[in-house]
Amino acid sequence: MSIPPSSSIQRAREALAVRLREIRLDSGLSAREVAAACGWHESKCSRMQSGRQAVTDSDIRAWCAACGADERVAAELVSINRQLDSAYVEWRRMQRGGLKRLQDAVMPLWEQTASFRIYEPGVVPGFLQTEGYAGAVLARIADFFSLPGEGDEAAKARIDRQRLLYDGGRRFAVVIEESVLRTSFGGVDVMAGQLGHLLDIMTLPSVSLGIIPFSVLRAMWPVEGFWILDEDQVVIETVSAKITVRQVGELDLYRRTFSELSSMAVHGRAARSLIMAAIAAL
Numbered sequence: 001m002s003i004p005p006s007s008s009i010q011r012a013r014e015a016l017a018v019r020l021r022e023i024r025l026d027s028g029l030s031a032r033e034v035a036a037a038c039g040w041h042e043s044k045c046s047r048m049q050s051g052r053q054a055v056t057d058s059d060i061r062a063w064c065a066a067c068g069a070d071e072r073v074a075a076e077l078v079s080i081n082r083q084l085d086s087a088y089v090e091w092r093r094m095q096r097g098g099l100k101r102l103q104d105a106v107m108p109l110w111e112q113t114a115s116f117r118i119y120e121p122g123v124v125p126g127f128l129q130t131e132g133y134a135g136a137v138l139a140r141i142a143d144f145f146s147l148p149g150e151g152d153e154a155a156k157a158r159i160d161r162q163r164l165l166y167d168g169g170r171r172f173a174v175v176i177e178e179s180v181l182r183t184s185f186g187g188v189d190v191m192a193g194q195l196g197h198l199l200d201i202m203t204l205p206s207v208s209l210g211i212i213p214f215s216v217l218r219a220m221w222p223v224e225g226f227w228i229l230d231e232d233q234v235v236i237e238t239v240s241a242k243i244t245v246r247q248v249g250e251l252d253l254y255r256r257t258f259s260e261l262s263s264m265a266v267h268g269r270a271a272r273s274l275i276m277a278a279i280a281a282l
Helices: 005-027 031-038 042-048 057-066 071-087 091-095 099-105 107-112 131-144 151-165 188-201 248-264 268-281
Strands: 088-090 115-120 171-177 207-212 226-229 233-237 241-245
Touching (some): 005 042, 005 057, 031 042, 057 071, 107 151, 115 248, 131 188, 188 268, 207 248, 207 268, 226 248, 233 248, 241 248
Antiparallel strands (some): 088 241
């Protein structure tokens, strides 16, 4: 089973805490002595070395200095801690500038990416959405999170990103569940336009669209939607947060997961038949 991203980040925090505890043990100091040297309450040391408290850069430097650790060790742990901070970004924090700004913010990363492997179990991926479908989805998100009504502008910004499909030099391997074709946003006309757009998108040389049919004998259960960007990172969007995974072992896990999901998907004529059946069902 795939690892919940938030659990994965917590394990990384716990691994950092283990490193801090090892540094203390190597120094021969007790937790009380480290706390006294840093001017902390002893309970803070206990929480830090058990992974129950998020640590700051200054906390790490103070700990390492108290234990006589090499400055290079402190610098390494600070770097790891900063990666953890950037890995889990709450949606509320990202949404403060509005949905349009949120759409614009991802463009620099997308522009630097040559290979996209995308799995979505519930919605059409943003790169493949029509403006009407994007507007319906984003309007619902704005309503759910009580954000200012700017769904139309955000939808236009999302559609503008699709120029990357036509720029050349990029590859988009997309796998969706058949349920995506049957999950309605925006009403019949919007869904008919979106499904027709998928038929057009499938003809692009940069795009490979696979659909996992309801009838398939599953070799892999549906998991959370995720995007593998080149070989460097995986981006997952949960209800509460955007999570970036960079740990080597977990990158391998998501690659394997995408491969398993892809093996169940149909492409080409069979995929077109599923889309046409969904259009007819409207």
